[in-house]
Amino acid sequence: MKNDDNGNRPKNPDDPKLTAYALGELPGEEQAAFEAELKGWEAGRMEVEEIRQVAAILAGELKVEPCPALPADSRRAIEAGLERPAPARKLSRLKAIYFLGAGLGAAAALLIAAFLTWPLVSQRQKTDRLETASLHGSKTARAPAPQAEAPRSPPALEALPAPKAPPAAEAPAAAVPVTTAVPAPVAEPAPAAKSVEVAQVFEEAAFEKTAREGPQLSFRPAVGAIDMPSNRQPGPQKPAAGPDSLHAAPPLAGEAEKAEKKSLALADSHGSERWEFGRPEDDIKIAKEPEISEKVLRRIYCPPPLPQPNTESYEALAENPFVAVSQDPLSTFSIDVDTASYANVRRFLNQNQLPPREAVRLEELINYFSYSYPTPDGEAPFAVNAEAAACPWNPEHRLVRFGIKAREIPAGRRPPSNLVFLVDVSGSMAPPNKLPLLKSALRFLAESLGENDRVAIVTYAGTSGLLLPSTSCAEKRPILDALDGLQAGGSTNGGAGIQQAYETASAHFVRGGTNRVILATDGDFNVGITDQGELVRLIEERARSGIFLSVLGFGMGNLKDATLEKLADKGNGHYAYIDSLKEAYKVLIEEMSGTLVAVAKDVKVQIEFNPAQAGFYRLIGYENRALQHPDFNDDRKDAGDLGAGHAVTALYEIVPPGKEIAAVGVEALKYQKVEKPLALSEAARSGELLTLKLRWKDPEGQVSRLLEFPLSDQGAGYGQASSDFKFAAAVASFGLLLRDSRYKGNAAWSAVLELAAEGKGADPAGQRQEFIRLVQKAAALARK
């Protein structure tokens, strides 16, 4: 569509700079410059989009790969490494210990080791000389920093000399249980070569006035060197390997960091190709020292095994029964795009437990997955896709599937957002699958937002507080730093925090944009009486004024699922359960334009069945979304919202006319004859099975609009159904089995697997494969 700017240099679609830009790796001015270039280069922008998508998929996949763990004795050995004799003020004392230790046990070993490792040692000494040489060179640059640092870390001053000498004595002892596979030569330089290094370095340290500098000078890893001579790596050689290894390790603040970068630049300039744009120094984005203490930092989430759930509560819901079309031809419900139940069920199964029946909400299971519904191209903000085929668990019945797909919003045209994260920082949020995971999740979201978006953080835990005032996402640093500073502790009083969050959102309200409070919690409103009715009224009122509420559930043990769902419902937002980084990606990033941007508000569905074509119908799921029939036309009645790109799927099981159903018994009426002939209209002879009616409002509108679609059942057999249909049916029967539903018919685990396999299709994100794995797990558990 757009032409490239003429007169600009040719745009290479295979430019690595595109990837660097897409991943946020370009230094400041480079990024701005490149962004300007991209404005006139649509192909480039599309590349960037694709790169980001693949990156997100990769990250989502890789980050949830389970991590192994160190065995207990390894941990003990490591912790033992921490315990060493106190730092002696007198150097000679320490030297004495050192020599004593060396002489006592290690003498023989040292001799042999020294012999064996002589070549290594001499090599290292060369490197050492190189290192110390360059050290002295850059020492002056670093001198100012330590003064500033010294007061901040008194323990370091005292403890300084300790690590060096004793490990020589320790190393053989510690090395014994440890080094089975790490062969002697590697571990060995420790006693032999180190004895030389340590003494030498130690002496140097003694001469330093400021002990702070000591650590940097004497830094050597105890066992082995960080940087063996660079003959290990083909490719660009950095002859000054020394400075690199030194600089890699110690934390240098302020000016010291600049010295580090200078040396890096020097190293880089030694004959290796330079990064085309910017100098290597620029790669390091210096964070300005955050005002808050950076104690608990971002955690990489590796799923650990978790304890049993015990204080979870779910609303027990009866299932929708079969309804006779002759008695009640209308089915009315509000759409629902929540997907929390699937994530929740997944959590149980991953811990080898069957989920409680009430935790299984079939519509949420089905809606978790992406289906290939066509996107709308007309005026309506959504398109409807319908299909009918045989019902797998009751072959004499029909299964009808509806898909409602909302319009997508291209990323560039997402309206500005004004978000307030309302974070539960109570003590119960401490475990890694709660606050740390939440922080990672919110970090992803914050990193994906742009200059048109604002973010604030409000915490609630006893004292509610504004941790971060509403800040534009053009500057991510303050936001990320504030997120880093979140710590769990204290007890929860949910009420006050919510009020503050709404006030903050109000103060920065964006007309025509997305204004939302995102509540992240494990559902525990611990301390204080929080009158739920009052809370709900507040949320509803704010939703009416345009500030919606979405809810992210974390962790378990305190998960009050029903509460969270209701709050999101009243707040016109969505409720998602985040059990992994991958899920966080899915909910917050991939679906971000959906989670945040409503394309249609108060979307209601009403279906009228034709008694000539259907005897009974049963809506699968949506039990807690049922509406009274008159509510459909009543604009004052709330319903669910549809976010951009979102899809909603609903399944009906239909019993053809003339068939009886076993389980359903309707009481004989007292005042009317049981069998009364129906008065059918002309339309009933059309052969249509049903008419689907949809009502919705524009996000800023108050009056609803109506769409109607008739559907005829072509009588397709199961084999002719689409793979999406089969897969949705598999998920539905899975849910029926998990609930042990009375309506499950012939559903069986093996059948579910078969259906799912048939319906799996391309499955680019691996969702369906994951589902199959979960079914296998459930089947195995159910057999016990």
Added chain:
Amino acid sequence: MTEESRHNPSWLNDWLREVLEQFEGPLLRYAGRITGDADRARDVVQETFLSLVRSDLALQGNQLKERLLQEWLFKVCRNRAIDVRRKEKRVKPLMDEAVDLAASPSLQPAQILEAEETASQVVKAMKKLPPQQQEVLYLKFQNGLSYREIGQVMNLTVSNVGFLIHTALKKVRDQLKLGTGAAPGSRA
């Protein structure tokens, strides 16, 4: 303990525990890929942490910037793992051989089979890459290192890293497209 015993400030023990919790898993994953063996990976990682406690980094404790710590840990771990591989002489150095970096060494055979079957397109696509490209992808997307940090860990220039990641991503993308017939990320 003699009177010279240091009373480790409790923050040091706590700090170490946090560091272990945070990095033990990722390092084991990473080391496992390089050594190809779970036991050796454990040894490598244990040695890495021992280096940490003996180094002066430990003294910085909480003052130590997490990203620098991470970079240091990965670098040390990598070098150690490569040493182990070398010494084992079972395999040629990292760059020369196409090691199946996507295999997780800690799984039992039955689990490996299951993992293979359920391995997503993404993992399969990654397995086809040359080892260096796989490694940068793991460092970038599994462990969140920046270009510069990856360069430090793998002893490459930032340009190099950028180019590797660019190429690797492109290949994965193409593989995904081949597999699904659609661009990745779109609801196919």
